[in-house]
Amino acid sequence: MMMKLNSFRRLAGDERGVSAVEFALLAPVLVAIYMGLSEFCQGYMAQKRMGHVTSMVADLVAQEETVSRSNLDDIFMISGLIMKPFPTTPLQQRISGVTMTGGVARVAWSRGKGVAARTVNSTVTVPAGILENGQSVVMSEATYDYDSPADYLMPAITRFSHTYYLRPRTVDAITCSNC
Numbered sequence: 001m002m003m004k005l006n007s008f009r010r011l012a013g014d015e016r017g018v019s020a021v022e023f024a025l026l027a028p029v030l031v032a033i034y035m036g037l038s039e040f041c042q043g044y045m046a047q048k049r050m051g052h053v054t055s056m057v058a059d060l061v062a063q064e065e066t067v068s069r070s071n072l073d074d075i076f077m078i079s080g081l082i083m084k085p086f087p088t089t090p091l092q093q094r095i096s097g098v099t100m101t102g103g104v105a106r107v108a109w110s111r112g113k114g115v116a117a118r119t120v121n122s123t124v125t126v127p128a129g130i131l132e133n134g135q136s137v138v139m140s141e142a143t144y145d146y147d148s149p150a151d152y153l154m155p156a157i158t159r160f161s162h163t164y165y166l167r168p169r170t171v172d173a174i175t176c177s178n179c
Contacts, residue, residue, distance in 0.1 A: 035150060038150070039148050039150045042149070042150075043146055043148060043158060045086075046083075046086050046144060046146045046160065047144070047146070047160040049082055049083050049086065050083070050142055050143075050160050050162060051142075051160075051162045052082055053079040053083060053091065053093070053142055054163070054164045055164045056078070056079060056082060057075055057076070057079055057093060057095055057140045057142070057164075058095070058138045058139070058164045058165070058166040059166060060075050060078070061075065061138050061166075061174065062138045062167065062168050062174070063169050063170070064170075065170055065171045065174065065175075066174065066176070066177055067174060067175075067176050067177070067179075068176065068178050068179075069111060069179060072095060072111040072179075073111075073113070075095075076093055079091070079093060086146075090144055090145035090147070091113075091114065091142065091144050092112070092113070092114035092115040092142065092143045092144075093112065093113045093114065093140070093141070093142045094110060094112040094113075094115050094118065094140075094141045095111055095112075095139070095140050095141075096108075096109065096110035096111075096117070096124070096138075096140075096141075097110070097136060097137075097138060097173065097174050097175070097176065098126065098131070098136065098137050098138075098139045099131075099134075099135070099137075100126075100132060100134065100135050100136075101134070102133065103133065104123055105123060105124050105125070105126045106121050106124070107119065107120055107123075107124060108136070108175070108176075109176035109179035111179050124139065126139070126165065127165070130165050135167075136167070136168060136172060136173035136174065137165050137167055137168075138165070138166045138167070138174060139165055140164045140165075140166070141161070141162070142161065142162055143159055143161040143162075144159070144161075145157045145158075145159050146160060
């Protein structure tokens with residue numbers, strides 16, 4: 001009996017391997033945190049690039065006096081380059097010219113890629129203070145369905161969306177010749 005008690009005391013006082021046990025307890029938690037942060041950063045980068053696409057499309061259109069379908073399609077192609085290395089298939093974009101008439105914001109022209117264009121003369125809601133009667137604005141909209149390659153924190157598709165408004169730079173209202 002005494003021998004068992006001595007063995008137990010000696011075993012309880014032995015501190016060899018404590019670091020290995022602590023590492024074994026902490027390593028899975030640290031790896032999970034690292035993987036979660038990595039996944040979050042990838043999603044955040046995709047969201048920021050999609051926002052940049054939205055503002056870039058509005059900026060390029062706002063510099064023109066008149067646009068056409070082919071001009072807008074070329075601009076949409078450029079936005080695919082900005083999204084790299086993320087896939088461009090889930091990127092949906094729409095650009096519209098909006099004019100305020102009689103206190104109502106109406107679509108003058110619209111073009112979409114991956115999503116339908118807005119109907120001409122349909123009404124849209126713009127934030128307060130953006131437009132006054134007779135004024136025009138370029139409204140760029142984009143959505144991106146982000147599917148995480150790791151699926152640790154975001155197992156489902158996460159939809160990012162952004163709308164950007166920009167006034168025409170050289171004319172009062174930008175026209176589209178064949179939209």
